Amino acid sequence: MNTLAQRCVTSGSAADNVLRERGQREVFCGLTGIVWLHRKIQDAFFLVVGSRTCAHLIQSAAGVMIFAEPRFATAIMEERDLAGLVDANDELDRIVAQLLARRPEIKLLFLVGSCPSEVIKLDLSRAALRLSQRFSPDVRVLNYSGSGIETTFTQGEDACLASLVPVLPQTASEAASSLLVVGALADVVEDQFRRHFSAMGLASVAFFPPRRAPELPAIGPNTRFLLAQPFLGDTARALEERGCRWIPAPFPLGGEGTTQWLAAAADEFGIERGRFDAVTRPLRERAERAIAPHRSRLAGKRIFFFPDSQLEIPLARFLAREVGMQLVEVGTPYLHRDHLAADLAMLPPGILLSEGQHVERQLDRCRAEKPDLVVCGLGLANPLEAEGIATKWSIELIFTPIQGYEQAGDLAELFARPLVRRTKLVA
Ligand code: SF4
Numbered sequence: 279m280n281t282l283a284q285r286c287v288t289s290g291s292a293a294d295n296v297l298r299e300r301g302q303r304e305v306f307c308g309l310t311g312i313v314w315l316h317r318k319i320q321d322a323f324f325l326v327v328g329s330r331t332c333a334h335l336i337q338s339a340a341g342v343m344i345f346a347e348p349r350f351a352t353a354i355m356e357e358r359d360l361a362g363l364v365d366a367n368d369e370l371d372r373i374v375a376q377l378l379a380r381r382p383e384i385k386l387l388f389l390v391g392s393c394p395s396e397v398i399k400l401d402l403s404r405a406a407l408r409l410s411q412r413f414s415p416d417v418r419v420l421n422y423s424g425s426g427i428e429t430t431f432t433q434g435e436d437a438c439l440a441s442l443v444p445v446l447p448q449t450a451s452e453a454a455s456s457l458l459v460v461g462a463l464a465d466v467v468e469d470q471f472r473r474h475f476s477a478m479g480l481a482s483v484a485f486f487p488p489r490r491a492p493e494l495p496a497i498g499p500n501t502r503f504l505l506a507q508p509f510l511g512d513t514a515r516a517l518e519e520r521g522c523r524w525i526p527a528p529f530p531l532g533g534e535g536t537t538q539w540l541a542a543a544a545d546e547f548g549i550e551r552g553r554f555d556a557v558t559r560p561l562r563e564r565a566e567r568a569i570a571p572h573r574s575r576l577a578g579k580r581i582f583f584f585p586d587s588q589l590e591i592p593l594a595r596f597l598a599r600e601v602g603m604q605l606v607e608v609g610t611p612y613l614h615r616d617h618l619a620a621d622l623a624m625l626p627p628g629i630l631l632s633e634g635q636h637v638e639r640q641l642d643r644c645r646a647e648k649p650d651l652v653v654c655g656l657g658l659a660n661p662l663e664a665e666g667i668a669t670k671w672s673i674e675l676i677f678t679p680i681q682g683y684e685q686a687g688d689l690a691e692l693f694a695r696p697l698v699r700r701t702k703l704v705a
Pocket of ligand 1: 335391392393394424425
């Protein structure tokens with residue numbers, strides 16, 4: 279461990295000392311979010327306004343899925359100069375008109391910006407307004423940026439949801455308080471949470487993003503919201519600007535995280551403790567039983583997180599406290615201290631937290647520490663595997679349902695699997 283890192287090892291609260299790094303990064307851009315968002319909002323379409331590189335990224339990130347009618351596409355805008363801007367706007371309008379004529383089921387169209395200079399010159403918010411007026415009321419057109427200059431991997435979801443907040447309907451001022459769960463969750467997880475809230479006696483619960491555009495939830499000063507994902511800083515700010523109030527909580531990963539996340543909502547809405555315990559205790563016990571076999575494999579193993587998905591801190595908390603793993607370094611691309619405060623407070627002392635990335639230095643630290651398992655992006659996984667280090671792709675943790683009680687065992691298994699595979703390879 280180098281001297282700078284030594285000075286930044288956590289003591290007391292985990293967030294007191296964080297190693298901040300700025301340098302070369304190895305992360306996907308925010309366009310990646312389209313891969314899970316288009317599955318979530320079933321009548322939305324994502325039109326990337328970008329280059330051939332963007333088209334390739336989306337195709338390869340979504341490559342495992344074969345659709346007769348995919349709900350994303352790329353309008354290629356390269357090889358144009360400034361003089362071609364009018365043309366570019368006309369071209370975009372033409373592509374959108376063609377798309378909507380062919381796909382009348384589309385109710386929500388996102389124009390997703392990217393980094394090529396030809397695209398940066400285009401004013402996509404004006405284009406979205408123009409197209410929204412033209413196709414109103416059948417289709418709403420919004421825009422956000424998934425550019426690699428402005429967003430990493432999961433920030434695309436944040437940018438997408440933040441673009442939706444201003445068009446959410448307003449609740450009536452006399453409406454009773456309601457709960458909004460914010461962040462894309464797999465439908466199966468959403469259904470489980472809905473059942474838990476209902477069993478606790480919390481009836482007025484909505485999820486954002488919704489599964490269909492016409493189901494956009496109404497919000498207002500009587501809305502309290504729980505974040506289901508740790509990378510939604512801009513969305514949370516936009517909701518607060520509309521008067522909604524955030525309920526601080528750890529993220530719902532593992533039995534403990536899920537219980538505390540649900541408990542934060544239960545406390546906020548005055549749910550009686552006995553009722554809360556009666557609903558959650560059997561679920562938590564089942565989660566513990568599901569984790570146990572993986573715990574025996576993983577306890578004491580040393581894990582190193584490269585920054586990628588922003589899920590690193592809640593995952594590290596789960597792995598340290600419920601699975602018994604030792605955290606060597608927990609890197610995150612961006613640390614939202616408020617939203618992660620509860621998870622940070624539960625991390626064991628003495629770990630190295632890093633924010634941002636200087637990939638070469640971090641690789642040096644990783645090699646020096648020789649961890650049993652490394653969580654990282656696809657670009658780093660192959661070289662590390664070739665060096666004999668077991669890896670887990672962080673992108674898998676975004677595409678797999680991992681939140682909630684029912685998924686706690688699967689979540690632990692995701693970390694056990696690469697170690698089991700390596701043992702088999704070595705044997
Ligand atoms: Fe690459 Fe930028 Fe397109 Fe992302 S948005 S694929 S970083 S060119």
